[in-house]
Amino acid sequence: MVGDTSAKAIRVVGLSKRYGGVAAVDDLSFEVRAGAVTGFLGPNGAGKTTTLRILLGLARPTAGDATIFGQPFAALADPARTVGASLEISGLHPGRSGRNHLRSLAVLAGLPASRVDEVLKLVEMTGAANRRAGKYSMGMRQRLALAATLLGDPKLLVLDEPGNGLDPQGIRWLRDFLRAIAAEGRTVLISSHVLSEVAQTVDDVIVIHHGRLVDEGPVDRLSGPQRVSVRSPRLADLAAAIERAGAQVSRGEEGVLIVSGLSAAQVGDLAFSAGLPLHELAPHAASLEEVFLQMTSDEPVGEHSPDALPPGAA
Amino acid sequence: MSRVLRSELLKLRTTRTALGFAVAGVLLVLLFVLVGVLAGNPRTIADKRAILSIGDPLAVVLLLFGVVGATAEYRHRTVAAGALVVPSRLRLSIGRMVAYGLAGVAVGALMLVVAFAIGIPLLAGKSGPALVGSDYVRAIGGSLLACGLAAMLGVAVGVLIANQVAAVVGTLVFLFVADPLIVAASADVGKFLFGSALMAVGGRGNGGHRLAFGPAVAVIIAWTVLALAVAGWVDKRRDIA
Ligand SMILES: Nc1ncnc2c1ncn2[C@@H]1O[C@H](COP(=O)(O)OP(=O)(O)OP(=O)(O)O)[C@@H](O)[C@H]1O
Ligand SMILES: [Mg+2]
Numbered sequence: 415m416v417g418d419t420s421a422k423a424i425r426v427v428g429l430s431k432r433y434g435g436v437a438a439v440d441d442l443s444f445e446v447r448a449g450a451v452t453g454f455l456g457p458n459g460a461g462k463t464t465t466l467r468i469l470l471g472l473a474r475p476t477a478g479d480a481t482i483f484g485q486p487f488a489a490l491a492d493p494a495r496t497v498g499a500s501l502e503i504s505g506l507h508p509g510r511s512g513r514n515h516l517r518s519l520a521v522l523a524g525l526p527a528s529r530v531d532e533v534l535k536l537v538e539m540t541g542a543a544n545r546r547a548g549k550y551s552m553g554m555r556q557r558l559a560l561a562a563t564l565l566g567d568p569k570l571l572v573l574d575e576p577g578n579g580l581d582p583q584g585i586r587w588l589r590d591f592l593r594a595i596a597a598e599g600r601t602v603l604i605s606s607h608v609l610s611e612v613a614q615t616v617d618d619v620i621v622i623h624h625g626r627l628v629d630e631g632p633v634d635r636l637s638g639p640q641r642v643s644v645r646s647p648r649l650a651d652l653a654a655a656i657e658r659a660g661a662q663v664s665r666g667e668e669g670v671l672i673v674s675g676l677s678a679a680q681v682g683d684l685a686f687s688a689g690l691p692l693h694e695l696a697p698h699a700a701s702l703e704e705v706f707l708q709m710t711s712d713e714p715v716g717e718h719s720p721d722a723l724p725p726g727a728a
Numbered sequence: 729m730s731r732v733l734r735s736e737l738l739k740l741r742t743t744r745t746a747l748g749f750a751v752a753g754v755l756l757v758l759l760f761v762l763v764g765v766l767a768g769n770p771r772t773i774a775d776k777r778a779i780l781s782i783g784d785p786l787a788v789v790l791l792l793f794g795v796v797g798a799t800a801e802y803r804h805r806t807v808a809a810g811a812l813v814v815p816s817r818l819r820l821s822i823g824r825m826v827a828y829g830l831a832g833v834a835v836g837a838l839m840l841v842v843a844f845a846i847g848i849p850l851l852a853g854k855s856g857p858a859l860v861g862s863d864y865v866r867a868i869g870g871s872l873l874a875c876g877l878a879a880m881l882g883v884a885v886g887v888l889i890a891n892q893v894a895a896v897v898g899t900l901v902f903l904f905v906a907d908p909l910i911v912a913a914s915a916d917v918g919k920f921l922f923g924s925a926l927m928a929v930g931g932r933g934n935g936g937h938r939l940a941f942g943p944a945v946a947v948i949i950a951w952t953v954l955a956l957a958v959a960g961w962v963d964k965r966r967d968i969a
Contacts, residue, residue, distance in 0.1 A: 474965065506805075507800065
């Protein structure tokens with residue numbers, strides 16, 4: 415069972431994949447905890463799909479290993495009941511109905527035909543299931559791909575950009591859907607190039623860029639140190655009081671201090687005990703998106719000198 | 729294996745590809761029998777038997793059926809869906825080959841019904857010796873065998889090449905350009921090519937430089953096994969999406 419949360423559902427060690435001169439994945443190592451929802455993040459071309467394809471035995475690595483519950487995918491005794499996976503571009507014959515597509519997979523996995531109707535219901539695709547897949551919208555294809563991943567009722571789901579092509583309702587539906595899946599104690603690895611799409615759903619994140627690991631850990635850690643903005647008519651006194659308490663202050667806009675190192679409550683208490691009036695007090699977390707962009711920006715690599723750009727050109 | 733086979737048979741039934749090839753086959757058989765009887769004026773037993781041995785023209789259609797079916801898996805990326813359930817791609821390919829072989833036999837049987845339904849009444853009006861039971865058995869057995877083997881060989885070729893357009897064009901070029909050229913250059917070598925061997929099994933018997941029925945069957949099976957072995961090796965190393 416997935417109860418043992420210390421167990422590793424996925425382990426990737428020293429994984430590399432080269433396509434000609436391009437290192438799509440470059441000495442990548444990470445682990446995915448069983449029972450957690452992990453976001454696999456990185457900008458376009460970071461190597462997410464390539465990593466997942468290797469993990470699922472669809473592509474051969476140039477070097478390194480990727481295992482699922484301790485075994486390479488090809489060695490799993492019953493893949494369909496262990497891992498449900500959907501790739502970026504789901505394979506569908508345009509002339510075959512969604513239901514028949516799922517039926518062929520159910521037969522292949524030795525699952526009863528009734529399971530097809532169950533998963534179609536789960537993804538709310540029962541109505542369109544008998545239409546030819548060539549006529550499906552992007553969102554319908556994504557739902558059908560999700561349905562396929564659920565056929566074997568697997569304990570691990572690997573989803574490559576399942577939100578691609580979904581409209582805002584679809585994204586919300588997907589989020590609720592993933593929450594429900596996770597609540598059942600399943601392990602989910604979900605890739606995305608948009609952090610906000612998965613930030614509310616995931617427990618952990620793995621961030622890669624240029625095929626390399628950039629960060630790995632609980633999602634709350636990724637949000638960075640919290641800052642607090644305060645507005646007060648006695649700004650200088652307040653700044654001095656905060657600095658005496660060992661926190662850092664910087665000037666924000668006119669009449670505003672940005673405090674780091676103290677929570678909003680601590681700043682409020684401090685001002686109260688110093689007898690200083692506060693007109694505004696707001697916790698101000700750096701958005702995940704900001705942190706993510708910072709981590710995966712190319713600037714530190716210095717491919718082109720920032721001096722070459724006029725100020726504010728970015 | 730039976731799961732793979734059942735899944736492949738289900739897939740065959742749930743697109744229009746097989747139907748399309750069956751329709752093409754019916755048209756080809758109609759043309760073949762009508763032209764053969766009305767324009768060819770068959771008199772000898774061999775001539776008449778050839779009219780009903782539709783495996784020869786049909787084998788090409790079924791070879792292409794296998795090629796198109798197998799490459800469609802790569803083209804529409806359904807190979808990956810299968811490989812996520814059964815990681816051994818060789819098992820999947822073998823199951824697919826057997827399924828297409830059975831489908832080839834089924835299509836062949838349908839075509840034989842058509843050929844016999846028109847051909848026998850038409851041939852009855854022709855002069856010369858009439859066909860006997862063994863001639864019919866030979867025409868039926870050879871045609872069914874040629875159709876089944878051709879579809880299987882087509883799947884192996886499709887798995888090997890994967891790119892649909894390249895595989896179809898390559899097969900046609902081989903059958904209609906390379907095969908005749910090699911036969912013209914050396915009939916002793918040419919008769920061992922699968923195109924000639926398929927004709928020897930399904931068609932006009934061992935006239936001229938063709939192999940006899942039994943050896944021709946063995947040659948086609950050998951080609952199919954060889955193609956599958958190479959395809960399996962290539963496919964295992966191939967990255968699929
Ligand atoms: N089959 C291939 N042949 C050549 N290069 C490839 C192939 N597949 C991927 N690449 C390259 O490998 C790199 C990583 O691609 P990958 O598709 O894994 O990125 P990704 O993180 O999934 O991006 P996205 O968010 O756009 O889906 C890219 O530079 C891409 O061009
Ligand atoms: Mg991708």
